[in-house]
Amino acid sequence: SFFFFSSRRRHTRYISVTGVQTCALPISLTGPQKNWYVKKKAEQGDVMMTQEYPSTSEEAFRGIVDGAIFAKQMRAIRKQGRIREIPVLESTPVNTFWDIGRDMTSIWFHQRVGEQNRFVDFHQEPNQNLPYFAKLLLQDQNERFYRYNYGVHYFPHDMGETDFSVSENKTRLEIAQQLRLKPARCVPRILNINDGIEMARQALASSYFDKERCDEGIKCLERYRYEYDEKHEIYKPKPLHNWASHGADAYRGFAQGYKVGRYSQRSSEDDNPLSRVNRSRTRKDQAEWRV
Numbered sequence: 001s002f003f004f005f006s007s008r009r010r011h012t013r014y015i016s017v018t019g020v021q022t023c024a025l026p027i028s029l030t031g032p033q034k035n036w037y038v039k040k041k042a043e044q045g046d047v048m049m050t051q052e053y054p055s056t057s058e059e060a061f062r063g064i065v066d067g068a069i070f071a072k073q074m075r076a077i078r079k080q081g082r083i084r085e086i087p088v089l090e091s092t093p094v095n096t097f098w099d100i101g102r103d104m105t106s107i108w109f110h111q112r113v114g115e116q117n118r119f120v121d122f123h124q125e126p127n128q129n130l131p132y133f134a135k136l137l138l139q140d141q142n143e144r145f146y147r148y149n150y151g152v153h154y155f156p157h158d159m160g161e162t163d164f165s166v167s168e169n170k171t172r173l174e175i176a177q178q179l180r181l182k183p184a185r186c187v188p189r190i191l192n193i194n195d196g197i198e199m200a201r202q203a204l205a206s207s208y209f210d211k212e213r214c215d216e217g218i219k220c221l222e223r224y225r226y227e228y229d230e231k232h233e234i235y236k237p238k239p240l241h242n243w244a245s246h247g248a249d250a251y252r253g254f255a256q257g258y259k260v261g262r263y264s265q266r267s268s269e270d271d272n273p274l275s276r277v278n279r280s281r282t283r284k285d286q287a288e289w290r291v
Contacts, residue, residue: 067226067235069197069248073204074222083218086210088120089113093151095258096137097187099250100156105133106246108217108254109148117254118208121145122217124247130172134179144213153181154257156249157189187257194237196252203255220247 029037068074077083088094089111097108105128109121123136123145137145159172176184190196209218223244226235239245 067228068222069224069226069239070201070204070221073201074218077204077207077209082208083211083214084208085212086118086120086208088148090149092149094120094148095151095154097154097250097254097257098156099246099253100130100159101246103127104243104246106217106220106250107133108214108247108250109145110254110258112260115206116208117203117206117258118210119214119217120210121148121213122215122247124216124250130176130181131179134176134181138180151183153184154187154253155184156253157186159184160186185257187253190256193239196256197239200248200252200255203251217247217251220244221251224248 092111092113095110095112097110099106104124104126106124107122108119109123111118111120121144125133136143137148137150140146153176155173155176159176162169162171170178173184173186176182204221211218220243223242224247225240225242225244227238227240228234229236239248
């Protein structure tokens with residue numbers, strides 16, 4: 001069954017039957033209407049389709065995420081086919097971009113190939129510390145992350161603060177480097193978060209995402225939204241802190257901190273045995289994948 005909902009002033013309008021608010025009345029669709037729906041869904045993607053054209057009562061409630069911060073950019077990425085299978089090139093360094101929160105840590109894995117920013121992986125877990133993630137990336141041979149040839153690890157700006165919980169009074173960035181997460185850099189702090197959001201919007205224009213390994217991160221980007229003021233029925237100029245915000249903030253760290261050629265992207269041979277891969281394979285690896 002299909003249901004259609006009309007949207008007005010960012011709210012779903014329901015049909016009232018005998019004075020009771022119901023979700024909608026089922027209707028029969030013609031062949032052309034069904035064809036339009038299938039074509040539109042292919043263009044929009046599952047997430048955007050349920051937001052803009054909910055077709056069931058469940059989708060109508062789940063899809064009320066107006067105010068999605070990267071809606072336009074993510075729609076373009078899906079339409080242009082930039083969410084697809086992306087191989088990890090052994091000869092190209094994998095940079096990481098982190099958001100470390102009290103309740104969740106999110107990490108994007110990135111390779112720069114030509115003019116493309118390829119996000120080859122994404123991972124997030126709640127309630128884990130930095131040593132845990134260092135082991136996950138560098139020591140656990142059963143994890144896919146172990147095989148990556150790491151470049152630069154980009155951390156939030158507050159990693160430059162001293163961690164007084166350790167006896168040496170070292171900064172968190174120094175602790176990360178001790179854990180072999182190096183070279184490591186702190187992303188510069190931006191006073192106005194909306195400036196960082198705009199940088200992220202621009203960065204999405206050159207971004208590609210692996211459809212399987214980055215699936216959870218893609219959902220974060222698509223569901224990252226502004227906080228809604230119910231009283232005044234407007235969106236506040238700040239993002240809502242929810243399950244999607246950590247992955248989106250980690251991506252924003254990429255937009256704010258990554259500059260082509262600014263830092264060396266090669267790990268030392270002592271840090272990662274995979275860095276011994278013959279760099280002369282780079283052109284061959286790049287030629288194996290075309291958008």
